Amino acid sequence: MLVGDAGFDGLVVKIEFSGVELQETTLIAGAGESWDGLVARAVSEGLWGVENLSGIPGTVGAAPVQNIGAYGSEVKDTVVWLEAFDIETGDMVRFANSECGFGYRTSVFKKSPGRYVILRVAFELKKDGTPNSSYKDLADTSRLNLDEIRAKVLAIRARKFPDLTKEGTAGSFFLNPVVSPEVAAALKGRYPDLPQFAAEGGVKLSLAWLLDTALGLKGASVGGARLFERQPLVVVASRDARAQDVVALAQKIKKEVKEKLHIEIEEEVRILD
Numbered sequence: 001m002l003v004g005d006a007g008f009d010g011l012v013v014k015i016e017f018s019g020v021e022l023q024e025t026t027l028i029a030g031a032g033e034s035w036d037g038l039v040a041r042a043v044s045e046g047l048w049g050v051e052n053l054s055g056i057p058g059t060v061g062a063a064p065v066q067n068i069g070a071y072g073s074e075v076k077d078t079v080v081w082l083e084a085f086d087i088e089t090g091d092m093v094r095f096a097n098s099e100c101g102f103g104y105r106t107s108v109f110k111k112s113p114g115r116y117v118i119l120r121v122a123f124e125l126k127k128d129g130t131p132n133s134s135y136k137d138l139a140d141t142s143r144l145n146l147d148e149i150r151a152k153v154l155a156i157r158a159r160k161f162p163d164l165t166k167e168g169t170a171g172s173f174f175l176n177p178v179v180s181p182e183v184a185a186a187l188k189g190r191y192p193d194l195p196q197f198a199a200e201g202g203v204k205l206s207l208a209w210l211l212d213t214a215l216g217l218k219g220a221s222v223g224g225a226r227l228f229e230r231q232p233l234v235v236v237a238s239r240d241a242r243a244q245d246v247v248a249l250a251q252k253i254k255k256e257v258k259e260k261l262h263i264e265i266e267e268e269v270r271i272l273d
């Protein structure tokens with residue numbers, strides 16, 4: 001979430017519900033628990049399912065909102081149920097996985113902003129799991145144990161994201177675009193090395209590759225905001241950046257992608273301006 005330079009005229013509540021409970025292979029955690037703390041706990045208990053999601057900043061309650069994902073795993077693969085407070089009706093509601101409307105970086109919680117406050121989430125994990133080596137960066141992990149996989153994911157992430165103690169980032173700023181097979185084929189003709197993946201509703205394209213190789217936009221900047229030199233899908237903001245710098249940079253990138261590649265791209269970050 002990016003808050004505008006003028007601030008936010010309203011009440012901001014930071015969710016700090018804590019507590020983690022293990023019932024056989026189900027981990028139930030308060031929404032305010034650290035996501036990575038929960039992953040560390042699962043790994044230390046020898047439970048499989050969330051290890052590829054190591055090192056993602058944020059809380060347990062935020063994870064289902066945009067169905068966080070990395071390295072071939074998404075949080076929707078392990079969520080069994082979650083409890084939320086419905087601000088519209090005043091009711092406590094329990095959502096089963098199938099009721100969460102999970103998709104690529106989306107859910108019913110993201111689609112109805114301001115309606116649900118997630119309070120607790122339950123994750124079903126596995127005692128005798130196997131590595132999910134489907135993503136190319138983790139292709140050589142098929143014989144690794146849980147601790148080794150977590151260490152490997154943390155090392156990859158350390159190379160791909162800025163040092164959060166020095167600069168700000170929300171990770172990927174845009175979604176990877178999902179286009180029709182015809183558009184994907186035309187782009188493949190123009191850029192034979194462009195990574196493409198089958199996705200719900202079409203073909204997912206690597207926007208990082210397009211920004212880097214097709215458009216040469218690594219390091220493009222507006223004021224204190226720029227596309228990260230080691231991963232151009234990631235926007236980084238220096239300490240003196242204004243929210244407006246980030247918004248203007250995003251507009252510039254969207255325009256360039258539209259004009260040169262004829263693709264509409266969408267922000268992953270929610271802008272409160």
Ligand code: EPU
Nearest residue numbers: 070071072171172174175176206208209212230231232233
């Ligand atoms: N690439 C380049 N140049 C670069 C970096 C990457 O060309 O400088 C190309 C490479 O071909 C690389 C490809 O882009 O193979 C994909 O890069 P990466 O593995 O970093 O994945 P991504 O598609 O850019 C997505 C998620 C990340 C997640 C990674 C790993 C989205 C919007 N982003 O990024 O999630 O960590 O995959 O699974 O889907 C996030 O959502 O905030 C996030 C960080």
